[in-house]
Structures are given as structure tokens and as C-alpha cells.
Amino acid sequence: MTKKHIRQNILSLILSALICLSATGCSLFDSSSSDSRSSSSLYDSSVSDSSSSDEIFSSTDSLSSEVGTRSSSEASSQTTTTTSQVTTTSKATTTTTTRASSKFNTSLIPAYSGSAYVAVNGNNPFFSSADMTTSAYENYSPLDSLGRCGVAMSCIGRELMPTEPRGSIGMVKPSGWHLVKYQGIEGNYLYNRCHLIGYQLTGENANERNLVTGTRYMNVQGMEPIENRTANYIKSTGNHVIYRSTPIFIGSNLVCSGVLMEGKSVEDNGAGLTFCVFAYNVQPGVTINYADGSSSGPEFIETQATPKATAPKATNNNPAPQPSSSYVLNKNTHKFHYASCSSVSKMAEKNKAYFNGTRDQAIAQGYSPCKQCNP
Numbered sequence: 001m002t003k004k005h006i007r008q009n010i011l012s013l014i015l016s017a018l019i020c021l022s023a024t025g026c027s028l029f030d031s032s033s034s035d036s037r038s039s040s041s042l043y044d045s046s047v048s049d050s051s052s053s054d055e056i057f058s059s060t061d062s063l064s065s066e067v068g069t070r071s072s073s074e075a076s077s078q079t080t081t082t083t084s085q086v087t088t089t090s091k092a093t094t095t096t097t098t099r100a101s102s103k104f105n106t107s108l109i110p111a112y113s114g115s116a117y118v119a120v121n122g123n124n125p126f127f128s129s130a131d132m133t134t135s136a137y138e139n140y141s142p143l144d145s146l147g148r149c150g151v152a153m154s155c156i157g158r159e160l161m162p163t164e165p166r167g168s169i170g171m172v173k174p175s176g177w178h179l180v181k182y183q184g185i186e187g188n189y190l191y192n193r194c195h196l197i198g199y200q201l202t203g204e205n206a207n208e209r210n211l212v213t214g215t216r217y218m219n220v221q222g223m224e225p226i227e228n229r230t231a232n233y234i235k236s237t238g239n240h241v242i243y244r245s246t247p248i249f250i251g252s253n254l255v256c257s258g259v260l261m262e263g264k265s266v267e268d269n270g271a272g273l274t275f276c277v278f279a280y281n282v283q284p285g286v287t288i289n290y291a292d293g294s295s296s297g298p299e300f301i302e303t304q305a306t307p308k309a310t311a312p313k314a315t316n317n318n319p320a321p322q323p324s325s326s327y328v329l330n331k332n333t334h335k336f337h338y339a340s341c342s343s344v345s346k347m348a349e350k351n352k353a354y355f356n357g358t359r360d361q362a363i364a365q366g367y368s369p370c371k372q373c374n375p
Contacts, residue, residue: 162203176293222279
């Protein structure tokens with residue numbers, strides 16, 4: 001073999017070695033990149049463990065950038081667009097689907113400043129054109145490993161709305177649930193079992209995937225006005241509304257910091273109803289530890305025994321309720337009354353429900369006492 005041939009063979013071997021090393025290096029780099037993306041610490045290290053309502057919203061930088069993801073270990077990349085595995089429990093269809101929660105970023109949320117809810121993204125929801133449909137359905141995310149609710153989404157029409165009174169939901173204990181009272185709160189109970197999608201919209205009763213631990217303030221002042229607007233629009237027009245409710249949890253907190261509520265009317269392309277708001281899960285005067293739901297505030301002191309309801313007399317305008325009923329519930333206003341209250345006679349029959357539980361049980365189910373008869 002000549003020297004020329006030897007040199008050519010040596011060069012060929014070196015070239016082959018370089019190609020092999022280059023290929024191996026690329027493979028190692030890809031593997032490392034993949035491991036980085038799947039790391040469970042992507043969000044954990046950037047989350048603040050604030051314990052008070054003031055601290056939770058004092059800096060938007062401390063808020064997690066993910067919306068509606070089940071846990072930090074399920075984050076596929078550090079972006080503000082996330083997905084959720086959602087199980088449909090619709091009266092119309094039954095499917096399992098994966099829906100993007102939105103491009104919403106929690107940095108859009110301003111600090112709480114006294115309003116129960118605030119418009120986000122110019123009050124424009126983050127729906128895509130693919131989300132718009134007139135086929136009614138309901139999607140509720142499975143509970144995550146901490147027992148927390150996720151994204152709830154629905155195309156709401158008259159066909160999904162309830163035709164009977166809401167039943168008991170007291171058996172459901174959402175993540176972070178505590179039964180505690182403070183002075184200065186309507187009904188005194190700090191927490192309600194808050195429907196992500198209100199009962200009046202889809203008729204979901206004791207659905208654990210649709211109930212979060214929320215303050216009385218968030219439930220009545222933050223979420224209920226939006227739910228009422230939606231229900232009134234659907235009832236008056238017969239149109240459908242795409243509706244999404246996303247509880248925002250920080251890190252491993254068991255109590256959400258608030259709920260992002262989005263809605264858009266379908267048939268008129270949002271002309272009749274459009275909203276994108278964030279309802280704050282706070283209670284003025286009370287400090288909440290969102291990690292476990294514990295709290296502190298003005299002590300509640302029972303001043304007198306709860307009066308017993310008297311048996312009312314039947315009249316043409318005010319039919320007597322069932323003998324075992326303690327109160328009359330108004331399903332529209334979510335107030336409860338003594339049966340003898342004059343407001344009961346003005347109540348539409350379709351909005352009446354007779355309740356034979358205690359006062360505390362009525363409040364725990366989301367009803368507040370009438371200010372006229374003070375039950």
C-alpha cells in the first residue's frame with residue numbers, strides 16, 4: 001500500500017469519527033433539553049407561599065403563570081398557554097377531551113383594591129373560533145392529586161338549565177375546606193361551596209369537580225352577578241353562551257386565589273354578552289392562609305338563639321308550605337325567608353323551594369337570610 005493510500009485511509013477514519021461524535025453530541029443535547037422541559041420544579045421555585053389576602057395580590061410577579069393545570073409536574077413547558085384533561089358529564093354528550101385553558105397570564109391580574117372582580121384583557125375572553133358552538137355540553141376537569149378542581153367549560157343553553165330546586169351539597173368538602181364563622185360577614189360563615197359554573201346555569205348539584213372553597217364575598221359579590229347576567233341573557237334570548245371558569249391555584253395551595261370567568265354569546269358573536277373577569281377569593285377583614293384554608297379575623301360571638309319558624313296561615317296569595325318546612329328559598333335571589341314573610345307572597349311559584357333544614361344549613365348551601373323577616 002502506498003503512502004498516499006495510507007494517508008487517505010487515515011483521513012477517512014478521522015472523518016468517520018468526527019461524524020459519529022457530532023451525531024452523539026446532538027443526541028445528548030436533545031435528551032438533556034427534554035429532561036429540562038419535563039422537570040417538576042419548573043413552577044415550584046417561582047411560587048410565593050403568601051398566607052394573607054393582602055400578600056397574595058400585592059405582587060403579580062409571585063403568581064404562577066399557569067392556568068388550570070393539574071399540578072406543576074404536568075407542565076410541559078414554561079409558557080402561559082396550558083392544557084387540561086377534561087371529562088365531559090354533559091346531559092347531551094359524554095366525551096373526554098383536552099382543551100387549552102387560554103393564553104391568559106396571571107400578570108394581567110391587578111392587585112385587589114376593593115372590587116370583588118375586575119375585567120381582564122379588556123373584558124375580552126380568550127376563546128378561539130373552534131370553541132364557538134351551539135351544541136350544549138359541560139366539561140369538568142378531574143380533581144388533581146391534591147383534590148383540587150380544574151377548568152370547567154360549557155356551552156350553556158336553556159336545555160342545560162335546571163328545572164327543579166337545588167339539592168343539598170353539604171356532603172362535598174372541596175380542597176382547603178373549613179367551617180368557620182366571623183363577625184361582619186353575611187350569614188357569618190367565611191367559606192361557601194362555590195360552583196365554578198353556577199347551578200342556575202347547568203343544574204350541576206353536588207358535583208365535586210364543580211365546587212371550590214370560596215369566600216362568601218367571592219361567591220355573592222364576585223361570581224353571582226356574572227352568573228345572573230348569563231342566566232338572564234340565555235332565558236331572554238334562547239341563545240347559547242360559551243362559558244369557562246378557571247380556579248387559579250398558586251403552587252400547592254389548597255384554596256384558589258380567585259376564579260377567571262369567561263363568557264361569550266354564540267349566535268350573535270358576543271354582541272349580547274361578552275365578559276372576561278377575575279373574581280378575587282378574599283374576604284374583607286379576614287386573613288386567609290391559601291396553603292391550607294386556615295384563617296383569622298373578628299371573633300364570632302353567638303348573641304341569641306336562632307328563632308323558630310311559626311306555622312303560617314294559608315291565604316290565596318300565600319299558600320302555606322309543607323308542614324315540615326322551616327324556610328322558603330328563593331332560587332332566583334338565593335335568599336331564604338320565614339314562610340310568613342310578605343316577600344314570599346310576591347315570589348313567583350317557579351322560584352320557590354321549601355326547605356326543612358336549619359338556618360345554618362340554608363346558609364351553607366349558598367342562601368342568605370332575608371333582611372326583612374330576619375330568619
